[in-house]
Every structure is written in C-alpha cells, then in structure tokens.
Amino acid sequence: MRTNLTGPARDAEAARLAALYKAGDSIRGIAASSGRSYGSVRQLLLHAKCPLRPRGGTPTQRPA
Structure with missing residues (x-):
C-alpha cells in the first residue's frame, strides 16, 4: 500500500x-x-503544474 506523499517527496514524485x-x-x-x-496520478501531475492533454487521444483525419 502506498503512503501519502508530502513535502519534497511529493515534489520529486510529481516531477x-x-x-x-x-x-x-x-x-x-x-x-x-x-x-x-488514476486520480492520484492526475493530482500529482496538477501539483507539478503539468499541462494535461485533452481527452480522446490523437485525432484522426476524416476522409473528405
């Protein structure tokens, strides 16, 4: 089981x-x-001020 990260350990894991x-x-x-x-990873990414990509993956080209 993982423990809650605080202080420098949280900063390092977020980075x-x-x-x-x-x-x-x-x-x-x-x-x-x-x-x-998923939620804890997302929170750590936000803590690191990491811009999150939009949902849905890479958009594909539709045939014209």
Whole structure:
C-alpha cells in the first residue's frame, strides 16, 4: 500500500510522473506502472503544474 506523499517527496514524485506524461505516457499507463490510482496520478501531475492533454487521444483525419 502506498503512503501519502508530502513535502519534497511529493515534489520529486510529481516531477518524475510529469516527465513520463510529457514523454507521451497516458495517465492510465502511468497509474498502472506506478501502482497509483488514476486520480492520484492526475493530482500529482496538477501539483507539478503539468499541462494535461485533452481527452480522446490523437485525432484522426476524416476522409473528405
């Protein structure tokens, strides 16, 4: 079971997860690999002031 992160440990974990997210990992993927919930990963990304991508993945071109 994970414990609540506070202080410098929270800042360091938020920065680590933000780097993964900025490299293209999804919040769900980060949650699965880190053993954290989707909500806790999202909160840590917001704590790191990481801009979140819009929902829905990469848009595709529709044929004209």
